[in-house]
Amino acid sequence: MTLCKKVYLLIFCLFVLTGCWDRVEVNDLAFVTATGIDKIEENKFRAAVQVPLPGNMGGAGSSGGGGGSGGESPFYVDSGVGRNIRESNDDLQQRMSRKLYFSHRRVIIFGADMAKAGFKKSLEVIIEQPQSRLSAYVLIAKGKAIEVLNATPHFEPFSSETIREMAKSSFGITVKDVLNDVEKPGKDPVIPIVETAKTQNGDGEDKNDEVMVNGAAILKDDKLKFFANDEEALGAFWLLEESPEKNYTFSVGDNKEINVSIDEKNLRHTYSVLGGVPSFSLTLDVEAAVMQNEADIDMDNLDSYELAIDSMEKKIKKEIDALLDHSTSEGIDVYGFGWHLYRHDNRQWEEKWADNWSSTLKKMEIDVQVNATIQETTNPGITIKE
Amino acid sequence: MKQFISPFQLAILVANFIFAAALITLPQILTQISIQNTWIVPFLVYPIVVVLLLIGFGRGNILQSSFLTNHRSSLHHLFYITIGLFLVIVYIRDLRAFIDFTSRALLPTTPIEVIAILVSVVLLYISSTGIEVVTRITVIQFIMLSATILSLPFMLLNEIELSHIMPILGTDTVENLSKSSFELLPWMGESLIFFFLLGNVAAKKGVKRAIIIGVSIGFFLLFLLIITSIAVLGENIVSKSIYPNFIMIQQINITDFLDRLDLIIVILWMPVLLSKLALTLYCIHRAFFNPNGGTTSNLLMTPLSLLLAVLAIILFENNTVHLEFTFLTWTIIGIVMEFLLLILVLILRFRAKATSLR
Numbered sequence: 001m002t003l004c005k006k007v008y009l010l011i012f013c014l015f016v017l018t019g020c021w022d023r024v025e026v027n028d029l030a031f032v033t034a035t036g037i038d039k040i041e042e043n044k045f046r047a048a049v050q051v052p053l054p055g056n057m058g059g060a061g062s063s064g065g066g067g068g069s070g071g072e073s074p075f076y077v078d079s080g081v082g083r084n085i086r087e088s089n090d091d092l093q094q095r096m097s098r099k100l101y102f103s104h105r106r107v108i109i110f111g112a113d114m115a116k117a118g119f120k121k122s123l124e125v126i127i128e129q130p131q132s133r134l135s136a137y138v139l140i141a142k143g144k145a146i147e148v149l150n151a152t153p154h155f156e157p158f159s160s161e162t163i164r165e166m167a168k169s170s171f172g173i174t175v176k177d178v179l180n181d182v183e184k185p186g187k188d189p190v191i192p193i194v195e196t197a198k199t200q201n202g203d204g205e206d207k208n209d210e211v212m213v214n215g216a217a218i219l220k221d222d223k224l225k226f227f228a229n230d231e232e233a234l235g236a237f238w239l240l241e242e243s244p245e246k247n248y249t250f251s252v253g254d255n256k257e258i259n260v261s262i263d264e265k266n267l268r269h270t271y272s273v274l275g276g277v278p279s280f281s282l283t284l285d286v287e288a289a290v291m292q293n294e295a296d297i298d299m300d301n302l303d304s305y306e307l308a309i310d311s312m313e314k315k316i317k318k319e320i321d322a323l324l325d326h327s328t329s330e331g332i333d334v335y336g337f338g339w340h341l342y343r344h345d346n347r348q349w350e351e352k353w354a355d356n357w358s359s360t361l362k363k364m365e366i367d368v369q370v371n372a373t374i375q376e377t378t379n380p381g382i383t384i385k386e
Numbered sequence: 387m388k389q390f391i392s393p394f395q396l397a398i399l400v401a402n403f404i405f406a407a408a409l410i411t412l413p414q415i416l417t418q419i420s421i422q423n424t425w426i427v428p429f430l431v432y433p434i435v436v437v438l439l440l441i442g443f444g445r446g447n448i449l450q451s452s453f454l455t456n457h458r459s460s461l462h463h464l465f466y467i468t469i470g471l472f473l474v475i476v477y478i479r480d481l482r483a484f485i486d487f488t489s490r491a492l493l494p495t496t497p498i499e500v501i502a503i504l505v506s507v508v509l510l511y512i513s514s515t516g517i518e519v520v521t522r523i524t525v526i527q528f529i530m531l532s533a534t535i536l537s538l539p540f541m542l543l544n545e546i547e548l549s550h551i552m553p554i555l556g557t558d559t560v561e562n563l564s565k566s567s568f569e570l571l572p573w574m575g576e577s578l579i580f581f582f583l584l585g586n587v588a589a590k591k592g593v594k595r596a597i598i599i600g601v602s603i604g605f606f607l608l609f610l611l612i613i614t615s616i617a618v619l620g621e622n623i624v625s626k627s628i629y630p631n632f633i634m635i636q637q638i639n640i641t642d643f644l645d646r647l648d649l650i651i652v653i654l655w656m657p658v659l660l661s662k663l664a665l666t667l668y669c670i671h672r673a674f675f676n677p678n679g680g681t682t683s684n685l686l687m688t689p690l691s692l693l694l695a696v697l698a699i700i701l702f703e704n705n706t707v708h709l710e711f712t713f714l715t716w717t718i719i720g721i722v723m724e725f726l727l728l729i730l731v732l733i734l735r736f737r738a739k740a741t742s743l744r
Binding site: 022 | 549559636645
């Protein structure tokens with residue numbers, strides 16, 4: 001290489017190596033762990049973010065990453081107002097010395113008013129924004145979303161982490177699931193409810209706002225229609241939750257209950273079309289293990305065993321029927337009967353049902369059958385009779 | 387001295403050429419058209435492409451011999467100019483796609499002009515070393531990316547929903563699949579580059595097999611990406627995302643702590659696309675300035691690469707214009723030019739056959 005070429009190369013390097021446009025230091029970023037979106041009025045939204053404060057995150061006796069001050073909250077919540085989510089974030093950014101960074105956001109909460117008005121556009125921001133992830137959990141708050149973000153549960157430093165853990169171990173619905181359910185023909189989303197509750201420690205002073213993920217919000221497309229009651233919420237578990245793990249209690253007489261742990265559940269469906277109206281048959285197989293036999297039912301006696309099984313099956317069927325009756329009466333397809341028809345009988349779906357699926361649902365017959373078995377009982381197991 | 391590649395290397399070059407750029411945005415438009423049936427489309431286009439390539443290649447090695455000879459006819463030159471123009475369009479399209487992806491997903495505040503210049507310098511460096519180096523880089527990178535893509539369905543096993551890929555037989559299914567196939571055909575038709583590379587393959591045996599293997603690998607990997615992305619994301623999200631495969635790999639979560647593999651996979655993909663661009667640049671340079679392979683000068687490679695980089699920036703006002711070109715204009719230009727090239731190849735082969743008979 002001649003000297004001239006070397007000089008040219010050095011000059012070229014000066015231009016391309018002088019700096020990087022995209023250099024970002026970690027301490028210039030505000031890592032958003034959760035977002036809460038509330039509707040203030042028509043076309044006016046409040047987007048709240050929960051951001052960890054590295055300086056307050058040190059363990060006991062430590063000063064934390066940035067020289068923390070003991071006793072202070074390890075996160076803070078702030079919000080911005082705008083006509084859409086991006087504008088709300090921009091409004092908030094004006095008060096922040098660090099740049100909002102959404103790549104580590106795990107939870108998105110919609111307030112009840114926001115959910116009633118529809119939130120599809122707010123969720124689609126996540127596809128448009130390369131930082132955001134579709135794997136964030138979506139939940140609906142019974143009140144304001146920002147109130148849930150402000151909760152200070154005991155176990156985790158952030159309420160967002162508590163919500164993520166609870167959503168993951170139960171009925172976790174991600175942005176991806178919601179966006180798909182909203183767009184799928186013949187399927188409406190069901191989203192878990194999140195709310196706060198005070199620590200129930202009697203007269204103890206250490207009372208915080210604990211986070212509770214419980215129940216199901218039933219939506220039509222992207223709009224909240226109703227919050228399922230306790231019975232309907234259990235129906236949602238039987239129909240929609242993939243993980244079978246759950247403790248379940250049912251009565252076998254007056255003030256006599258059996259507690260079981262659900263080990264397996266398998267839901268199947270078949271359908272038939274009569275006179276242009278489809279009807280579905282759902283069969284749920286449940287396997288459980290007895291955890292507490294307060295009713296003192298003798299499980300090795302066939303009659304007693306069948307009494308227990310029958311009670312359990314009836315209760316489960318009642319819960320599923322409660323959810324299906326309520327939702328179909330409002331033209332909502334929580335299970336995805338229409339989605340099944342769309343895939344398996346697309347021509348009939350397009351010709352007969354696609355345009356009036358809500359009204360078809362109201363007159364559609366849905367038969368629910370539950371087959372329960374108890375695989376394990378508690379000690380003493382078999383009792384030898386004289 | 388003329389550089390040569392083996393049939394295996396030829397197969398990898400062809401596979402890489404049809405696959406590396408098609409995975410960026412193409413699944414989006416295909417899924418918009420043929421929804422969750424889109425994964426069937428590669429199976430429909432594959433036989434068409436293979437038959438066309440076999441028709442072009444013909445029996446024996448007459449065509450290969452005609453490219454290996456130093457006495458090129460004016461028809462050869464016409465073929466080189468046509469494929470040169472074809473490759474210029476492919477290069478500009480892919481370079482801009484690469485720049486836009488880098489700018490949107492990785493370096494949002496770096497000006498695209500700077501990205502274009504830096505990429506062009508890298509490509510210039512690789513291309514000027516010749517076909518052998520380009521091929522070796524391609525083989526190494528392509529094998530690594532292929533292994534990663536083959537493992538994707540396993541890494542995403544917990545995210546896959548089979549109901550998303552269940553074929554739907556509706557009233558307009560056949561029509562939509564045809565439209566999608568039409569969209570995919572010119573992308574896969576880029577495998578015609580293999581005719582251009584024939585002059586660099588010394589081996590007489592196994593060349594035809596190499597083409598089939600190369601095209602098959604490219605199709606299979608594209609099929610795998612399409613079916614995995616639809617199974618994981620659902621057709622709704624795939625058809626709304628500019629970079630559906632990027633969003634798909636963001637879904638990988640092997641336990642709570644191993645869920646940031648997207649950047650690693652992108653880093654594996656980038657050299658593969660750079661290899662394709664480097665091969666394209668090399669071929670453009672040879673087609674226009676060194677069709678006989680007689681000279682070894684790369685003097686014009688620098689201005690050529692910079693000119694193409696400038697064109698990649700100024701021809702598209704923004705990324706939407708580029709996407710419009712990629713999805714709509716390119717389909718027509720690609721199909722017309724590919725059929726023109728195929729006709730030229732057929733004439734070349736018949737002439738070569740007539741000459742050999744004489």
